[in-house]
Each structure stands twice: as C-alpha cells, then as structure tokens.
Amino acid sequence: MSLWLFGLLMSLATTTLLAIESGIDQGGAELGGVDQFDRTIAPLLAKHCLGCHSGDQPQGELDLSSRARAIRGGESGAALVPGDLKHSLLWDKIESGEMPPEKDIPEPERDLLRRWIESGAAWGSDPIDPFRYSSDARAGNDWWSLQPIKRPPIPNQPTAATAIDAFVQQRLQNAGLPPSPSATPREIIRRISFDLLGLPPEPSAVTEFQIQYERDRESAITDLVERMLASKHYGERWARHWLDVARFGESQGYERDHLRNDSWHYRDWVIDAFNRDMPYDQFVRLQLAGDVIDDQAPQTITATGFLVAGPWDAVGQSLASPVMKAVVRQDEMEDYVGTIGQAFLGLTINCARCHDHKFDPITQEEYYRVAAALAGVHHGSRQVSSAENRRRVKELADQIREQQDAVAALDATVRDQLIARRSDSEIDLPPRIAPIARWEFRDDLNDTIGGVPATAHAPARIADGRLILDSGGGIARTESLDIDLREKTLEAWVKLDNLQQTGGAAMSIHGDDGRTFDAIVYAERESQQWMAGSDLFKRTQSFSAPAETQADQQFVHVAITWAADGSITGYRNGEPYGVAYQAESPLHFEAGTWYVMFGLRCQPAGPERQLSGLLETAQLYDRALSPDQVKASYVQEQLSLTHDQIIAAMTSAQLAQRESLLASIEHLQSERQRHRPYTVYAVKPKPPEPTHLLARGNPGQPIRAVAPGGIAAVTGVKADFAVGQDANDADRRGALADWIANDQNPLLSRVIVNRIWHHHFGSGLVNTPNDFGFSGGHPSHPELLDYLAAELVDNGFRLKHIHRLIVTSETYLQSSRPREDGLAIDGDNRLLWRKSPQRLDAETLRDTILAVSGELNRQFGGPPYRDFTTFVSNSQFYEMVDIDSPDVYRRTLYRTWIRSGRNHMLDVFDCPDPSTTAPKRSVTTTPLQALTLMNNSFVLRMADRFASRVQWESDDQITEPPGAVLERIYRLAYGRSPADDERATATEFIESHGLSAYCRVILNSNEFIYVD
C-alpha cells in the first residue's frame, strides 16, 4: 500500500473508508481497479450524490451512477472530465460547497474524490452498485448476517463442559476473565423454572431437586429441564415472548378500537406450537401462508393471525376519499412488511418505503416487491371448521329444519281450524310457511322462533307491542344468526312517520363485513317507493309501483323475495308490488356472519339511512316465498291470531307432540352449536391490487408496477419469486413463505436462536433482536450464534433442542454474583462471566403473586379474561376494573390485550404497547412501581390471600413463634427457609402488624422480584 494512502486511511478513522487494499500506484497516479473503485469511490458517490442523482428521474437530469452518464452530464453540462479537475463540474460543485446541499463532505473524503478525478476517474461496477460492500456508513451485500451459516469448529477449551461453554470461555480467556462458579441448586431450579415456565417452582420441587442435585448434578438438571420442556406452561411462557414480537393486540386500535373477540385463537395456536415443538420453519411458514397451504384446516388459517395481529384503522377503511384511503392502505402494508421483516429476518425492510434503505442493502423497489407478495392480505374474521364438523352441521341443519317444519305444520293445522271456525266465508289459504325468525316486539326484541337476541340502540324502544324507530338515531340489531342464507324473504308490517323521508330501511340483512346488505328500503332513489336496497345498488332496481300514500296513516305489509335465480319480487299488503326484476344471483350470507337490523339501511349509522316510523311485526324466511305464500302470511297476520291463541286451542296430544318436537330441536341445536364453525381473526385475503413502486412512498406518484419478490442481498435464497405482477394471493404468499421459511435463508435461524438466547440471558448475542442490519448490534459471539443456528437447522428446526443446549450449559448455570474483575473489565457482562440477574417481567410478576398466594387459576387456553368493563358508543371504551374472581386469576398471558386500555400495574412494569413489535422489553425501576406494588388493590388482596393460605396450610398458630407459617412463606416466595435473624425480625413484625402486612412486604421485596 502506498504511503500517502496509508496516511490518509489512518486519518479516516471516522469516515467511509475502511478497507483499501494494496494495488494502487505509488503517488496515487491512478486510484483505480474495479475493486478499488467499488470499495472507495462508489460508497462516497452513493453516500453524497446518488440519493438525488440516479434512478428514474435524476435531479437536473444528472445521473452519477454510471461513468458514461456522468461524463455526459445533465442540464448544466458535462459533470466529469477524467483527469481534468478544472473542467469537472462535479468537482466544481463539491469544492464550492454547493453540493451536496446542506451538508459538507469531510475533507479526507473530498481529497479522495479529487485524487480520483485527477488520476483518470477509473470506474468499477457500472452502474454503481452502492450495496456491494459494507462501509462504516452502511451495510453492503457482504454484511455478516446475510452470509450463509457455516458451522464453526468448536474451540478447544479443555475446561468447557459444552460447546456453548467452549465458545464463551474462549472469549473470556482472551479478556482474562474466568467464568463464575455454578449457582446453587435453589438458584438453578428457580432460574430454569422462571425462564422456561414463567412460574416459581413448588417448594416440594425445590427440595426434591436439591436432594437429587447432591446425588447427581447432571441428571438432576437434565431431568428438570425435560420435565419443564414437557410442561404445558412452557408454551404459555414462550408464546408471550412471541406475542411481543407479533405486536399481538385484541382490539383494532386507532379511533374505534373495537374488540376482536376472535383473535385469541391465534394466541392459543402459538402456545400449542411451542408445546408441540413445531419445527420453526413450519411455524413461520404457517403464519405467513397457512391458509394458502390449507384453507380448510382451522389451525392453518388461525396461524395467519400473526399478519393481522397489529392495529387496523377501521375509520380509514371507510373513508370517502380514495386518496386518503390509499394512504391508509399503504400504512397498513408498512405494518405487514415491517413486522415480517423484523420478526423473521431481523431486517428493517420498512425503512425502504420512501427511499432505498439508508443503512442496509435493501432497495426501495425491494420494499414494494415484498409488499406485492402481501398485497392480498387484509384483516378480517374468518369462519373456520373442520371437514367433519362441516358435514355434521349440515346434517343437523337438515334435521332441525325438518322438525321445525313439523312444528309449523302442527301450528298451521290448529290455526286453520281456528280461522275456519271464526270466518263464515271459506278462505282458501295455501299452507303457511314457517319463517326462520319472527319478531313481534311484544315485550322484547327477541325473535320468537330461534330466540336470537337483539339490542335496541337508544332512542329506539318497544312500546305497545311495537318497535319505535325515531329519526334521532334509534335502531335495533340482532346478534349474528347461525343460518346459511341464500334465497330469502323479508317481511315487515310498518308505519311511517311521514312519507317524505328517504333512505331508511324497515328491515335489513347485513353482513359482518360492514358492507353487504339486502334490505326493505323506503324511498332511497325514488320518492315514495319501496325497494330492495343493496350495497352499491348491486341488486336494486325500481319496482315501478304506484307511489306509497298510506303508510303514514296505517300499517302496511311489505315483503320482498330474493330467489335463487336472481329474481327479486316485491309485495305490498299481500299483493305483488309493481314489477319483479332480474338481478345477479342472491348473496350468500354464511352462517354466523350476518345479522338483522331494523330501522337502519346499512352501516355505518347516519340520518340519511335511518327510517322514522313503527314496526309491528317482522319475519325472515330462508326461501323465496311464492305469491300465494306471501298472501297467506299477510291474510293470516290480518286475522291476527297470536301464538298464545294457537297454543290454547291445542289438544293435549298436540301439545305433547309439540313439546317433544321442541325438545328435540333444542337438543339438535345444542349439538349444532358444539360443531358450529367459529370465527378467527386472521388474514382474509382479497384479490391483490397491482403494487407500484411509489415515488417517495406517495400513493399519488406511482412509478411502475412491481412483481412480488424478496431482498436480493440475502444469500442462499432467490429473491426472484418467478411470480407475475398479476399473480393471485396464494402464489404470492406461498412464494414469500418459501423464501423466508427456507433452511437456506441464513437469517431465519440466526434471528430465532438469538431471540431464545435473549430471553434466557436478558440480552441477545445480538442485542437488537429485530435488527440484524447495520444499525443493529454486532454479535458478541459470532461463532456461537452460527453454531446455534446450525444446530437448529440440523435438528429439524426444533426450538426445544436449543433450549436444552442453553440451559444445560455451564454458562447459563453460572452464579449471578458480581465479581470485581468482571465488573471492571466487562460491566455489561457481554462476555458472560456471570449470569445476569433478571427482574420478573410484568406478566411473570403477576403470575407469581397469584401462584404464591394460592390463587392462580391454571386454566389452559380459551377465550381471554377481561380486566375491564366496556361499552361501545361509536368507538369502544374500556374501563379497567379490579375483579376478585378466579376467572381473572388466570395467567396474565390470557388477558384481553386491548390497545387503548392498558393495565396500569402491567404498564408500570414495562409491559409494551401492543401496537408495535417489541423484541425486547425495557427494565425500568420507578417510584410508580413501588407505589403500585405497595398500594394496588390486587396486590393488597393477594397479600391477604397469601396470609390466609399459609395459615390454613400450617398447623401452627400465629400467636406462637410463627415457625411453620414463616417457613411456608419463605419456601413459597423465595424457595428457601428463613435464616435466624430473618425469623426474629419477622416474628416481631407479625406480632405487631399481622401476617397480611408481612406478606405485603414479601411481595414487594427484591428477592421476590429478582431472579438470581
């Protein structure tokens, strides 16, 4: 290496040039060679110039990314004249400080550029690939984490018990630090128990372990670890870690923050995956594209809950403005891209939404390629059911239908007899068809057939057997109906407040998607006309009927039928209403995904969609009635026979038959309920819209369409997905999953083994678990990281294998006691000369308080508990409450993780905001924590329970020296016996202030909250 260059390099300690190798002529006559240019000059041009002067629309039409174009120049003329500094506009602008704007190039770099031009401006890769090499300003394609995993040789460390210990001790040795001695058996069992299960060990387990440990340390530890890895609490503990990464929340966030009642299935899926030791690559694959792999199995669909676990702007989705809507969708895409990049790859791909990544080799176009792979992803509740259940439900539905028809037939017989008795003239009535739901609005809003409950929203109310719908926003809606609906008839007896009103509906079938509906609408497009309202008028045409002139004076009967062939027919007072017409085939409302509304045409509520009037009766049929059947319904209703009258007229045999039919229906219905499909909050795909590269991330400035793809800089896997711009969602996400969940993708395994390490040691080998790029940390033990990654891949991606390696290593089993030499040399303990003590995280703290107080409800999985009350008024509101009930004394993992209502106690102990992926938690110490643990009603109550528990469990009396009681407290809380001095202090305190007060102190103590 030339001397001048060497000198220059030494002065560049803080600038770009890290590695300039030999091969440059003496005196710097030429600073050249492809490699040389790429390593030295290209990064400078990239850093200072190419941000504006390259790409599709270079500023001033000057493109400095290729030699020919640089020489040709832009609007102001030739920019680069090799060998001629004076005539190189490039240099002129740099020297005058005009370029780059608002920033100066440091003198040494400037000097290097000068010499380069003078020496003939030799070029390398053309056009410049700014990502080729890493520099001190950014990561290039050669960045460590992107390289293939090579299983490193295990260092020769004679004293090392395991491979992990060999890697760690090698570095310790270099630093002149010995490892620490083993922790005590008590410390070991507590440490492993908290780490693997998130719960303290039972006192008896501590004793047994200590005994076994004295006999045979190795087998004691191995047995313990195996027992814990087999415990279902293991999945609960590690699912919580993953849910942090997944930004798992159970409400929408943003303004409305509505609850997601069905997102907990994903949480259970994660727990189960950990417990079953699902291979990690499969774990990842299913979360990205489970529904693509199998769209029938509930579990695979549930897994995609990962993608949609974040917040979602419900208001933004329904914006009138397409421009604003596009921005909302782009923000949503960033959430997906950002989360998958960070969670699975440790790459902050989201930083390349508006420009190429500033620090990592990720182009802006690649951001949009990854986004394109996810372009079909949308939030939603998805119905799932196993094939067997689906078959059974259908079978049951048929049986129920049959028996309901039998009841209806029985009723019809009696009714006909009554009518015949009452009327002199013979009425020739066709058999009456039983509706699937009927609302009489007598005492409540419930349907008198299926019992589906409904709610009235003020000011809607029931009076005199009618539902009163005011213009002031009153509507009523039912719960979802568990019926599959294609053909249908809606029928209502309605009176209007006035005939001039427009756009309200007597009755509407509304989809859970918030968009689709079919309704009996009054005067929406044409004044004084009844019509079949539908989303975007898709199934709406005029019946061209005479104007409504009576409905403000008296109740009128209005019915509309939607037949399988798409024909839609209206009826008024039992007679055909205007002209039937042909529309598209009727919508399919899947069971459990729709409900009935009265008063409101469609969501969201608004005066222009609101009916003002009264409803007397309403009926719904799952078939299109014939004209005769409608007439029969009208006439019979006119005859006004109540249900009670019919029942009263039955013979005892008929009544018995009816009872038995009803009992059988109920039985079948409850069986159907058990087999019924349920919804899970998961990816609800839609056909992907085209994805464009957007100038500065602005949806208003598309540059060109892009096809799905990955990040080229990741080695081992092909970034080209060979999937077209118009591919369907399944192909896109399938390809993305293949690219990420691929054993050749070096980031997949590196990132996850680091997360596991992080949770065992409190700090990862890379201490930025979501970022393996330039801004993240460098691994403290690169070979160890690769060793673990290789172990994972070679052992079928089984995470429990990695846990075993870690927790049985002497590194992990070291004492946590500080040492002067360690503190002096490596205060952060990056080298692992001891095990760093850990504070219990928020959930573990609460779980542990519950456990020692004897109140922990170990119910596994299922719907979450609620520590709040809630109500909806447009937005959903949550008020935190402290409930004293076993239902909420479950592990904290099972809390309903709403975004706007955070739990104060968990919050002060650093529980993260579930709106963004949280790879590690901060560990803070604040007076608010002290106040919470001292004063919070939950903690005080648990102190009481703890006290009663130990009293009850010990035969001893508290008035005596509290020997057994105290022993029990210490064993439960600390896993040890009290020392003599502790015993003395405690006895004195308990005598004066009671056992509860003492237990409160225990729950606040450092020994309780810190694990050695």
Add this chain to the structure above:
Amino acid sequence: MSTEPSRRDILRFSAQGIGAIALGELLVRDGVAQAGSVAPQATDPWPHHPAIAKRVIHIVLCGGLSQVDSFDYKPELEKRHGKSLSSDKKPDVFFGKVGLLRKSDWKFQQRGESGLWVSDLFPHLGRVADELTVIRSMVAETANHTPATFQQGTGFRLNGFPTVGSWLSFGMGCETDELPAYVVIPDARGVPAGGSINWSNGFLPARHQGVTVQSSGTPIQDIFPSQELNPQTEQASRDLLTRMNRRHLQQRGANDLLSARISSYELSRRMQRVVPEVTELAAETAATHTLYGTDAEPTASFGRSCLLARRMLERGVRYVQLFSGGAFGSPRINWDGHENMIQNHGREAARIDQPIAALLTDLRQRGMLDDTLVLFTSEFGRTPFTQSAADVVGPGRDHNEKGFSVWMAGAGLRPGMAYGQTDEIGWQSVENPVEWYDFHATLLHLLGMDHTRLTYYHNGIQRRLTNVHGKLIDGILA
C-alpha cells in the same frame, strides 16, 4: 467491595445503557434531603443549545377547531356566504359532502395592541391576544381524527410511537423526582378516542409514559393503599422492606438495579407527601379561583385542570397535557362540529375560554411565562363550506386538514402575531405552510433541543419525533 456502588459507578453503568435507572432517585440514598431531579435518559446530553423554555402546558382540543370561526379572519368568506366553492376540483372531504360556503358564526375583532384578530368565540382569549403567537397555516396529513391526533402527538399517523411528553421526559428528564415528568389531565367528561394511546411512551421505556392525574378524587392511581392501613403498620412495613432489601443486597454485592429499587421506595414515599399538596387547589386564593372560573359553570372543570396544571409546573413537572374534549360518540363531548357549529363550538369554547386566558394571565403575573410554553392545538381544522347538500348552507362543518390554526404562547416566541396564511376563504394554507414536524422541531428548539439529535434506537432506526422532516418556524421566534 462496597455493597453499594458509588454514584460514579452508576453513571458509568447507565452510560453503558443497561437498564433504566433514574439517577435522581439514587441521589436520595446519597443523603440529599430536598427533591432531586431526574436526569434525561437520552445519550446526547440536554441541552443541545441554551433552553429558552423549560416546561410546557399543551392544551389539546379533540375533534377539530374551526379556524374560520376563531383565529383566521376571512372577510372574503363573509362576502361569499351562501355561494358555492368556485373550485374546479371537488374537494376531497372526509364525509364527501360539500355544501355552500358559510361565514363565521362569531364576529371577529382586532384585539390588544397587536391588533391580532380573534373572534367572539374566545372573548377572554381576545383580552390576552398580545400573548398569543398564532400559526394560521397548519397542514396535517390526514383528515381522519385518530391518525391526525396521533400525528399531532407523536409525528406519526400510526399507533405505537412516543408522544411529545414522552420524548421530553426522555430527553430532558424532570426538575423534580417527586412528581412524574409527564402529566396528563383528561377532560372530566371522558378520555379522548384511543385512551392511553394518546399519552403512550411508544417504544421508549415505560417510565416516560404520561401519568394521568385527576383534578378531583384520587389524583394518581395507587398513590395510596387501596384499603385503609394503620400508619404505624405502613411505616413499619416500609422499614422492614428496606431492611430485608438491604440484607439481600449485602449478600449479592454491588447491584445497581437492587439499590435503585430500594431508592425507588424512598422516593415513592416522598411522592405520597407531595402529590396531595400539589393537587390541593384549596390552597389557592379566592381571587385565583375566580380568575380561573373554578367556582362557576361551565368553566369549573377546565378551570380546575388549568390551575392544577400550573401547580404541577411550579413543582417541576416538565410537560402537562390538558385535554379539551373526549372521544367521538353521541352526544358529542368534543369539538367535532359536524352537525351544528354554533351549538358545538359555542358550548366547548365556553368551557375553556376563561380558564385558558386566566392561565396565561396567571403565568405572566408569576413570571413563569418567561420560561414556559403554552400550546393550544387541534388535530385539524374545519371546512369553510358546510357539510350538507351542494345547494344548502348547512349548520355544520367537515374536517379540514389543508389549513388550520393553532397557537403557542410564552418563552422565546414573538407574541401578538399571526404567522402564515390560508387562501381567501380560509380553506388551504397558501403562505408558509407549517407541518407538525415543523411545529415539533420548533417546540424542541425552544426547549434547547435539536430535533435531529433527540433520538432513540428502535427496530433498525434512530427514531425522532420529527421522523426525517422538520424545519424551524423562524418567523415566530423572538
């Protein structure tokens, strides 16, 4: 080896970034009797340049204050009342309904020596107009309440980012260790949409989250035991805890985290003494109560909040966030005047006008306005045309993110001025448009911080309050 590290050790330890220990807390152990301060956690030490302002009261109007009815006087709008918007492009408004232009429902007057235009919506604020620095050319990125509110509070439209108050707590620490750095006083009628998201620490450590303080009832959650405890027991419990923790520490040698926990209990004890003092409004004179309107409706509730905010600042709190208005729903309890501007804005303004004017007067009298900033903002403004059918002058206005007014008052600002312009009908900003990034950058500047240097590493990025944007609004600086 000593069991407790020296302060120097702690500093070293902290500088290396392990855990977050409030250094001020540790001073307590060193025997410093009076209130300590809490050092900032940001690595780039504050101040970056001399701080003109030291503390902030931020009054947040939820729902969208109409600029054309308050601070942005438009004679042309008055002339064109009842006319249609003569624009080629159909405005892209939130609810998609563009009615006719509507003049202000309140008369505008020039006020004070400065001659600043303030409408009769805010007669009391009109009397202190010479204190105000109005920005009439604000522009937001969205007309959707919550993303716009997030952007006002955090610089980002998304959930999950730290609010201004959290950034200040992180970047400046606190002048007292007896009260939280960042205090939130919600509207007595209810919390804003999104609840605690509006004072979230985002990805910053949890201790920078806003602490809600109620102006009546128990001021801070869990400040006192939820059940009555005998004072002797309370004291004995704390003594026993300290004793047990010290014994535990002794066995474990130097451990900063364990000692910090011991100190945090001592500090919590002091908070228990200070919080009731500071929230005891009865300590104020009758004249002060009358000034703030705490003794009359409809000002009583917000008057108490303003008074409490001032008392908090006096005791060293860094940032008080005061909400005017709660969430969206029916009946309206915020400024979202879609249906009827006269009713809605009239009612909301009457609640806060006198208290805020009183706050400015009071801060001025006490000399506090010399190093305090008062901010008065809303997530966006409202349209000069009404939200109604195209041929109607309706009673309500829709959201308008294209141009709206906010004001600041206090340290380092040019008082009694209006900055920037909207077009002649008060719809779109046309002169010196100001984005939230600029507003935040300027706020940090006045507080002694360079907005590009207040950063926190999170998932790949050194995050800033101002993202990658932000320029100082030079025109309003003194």
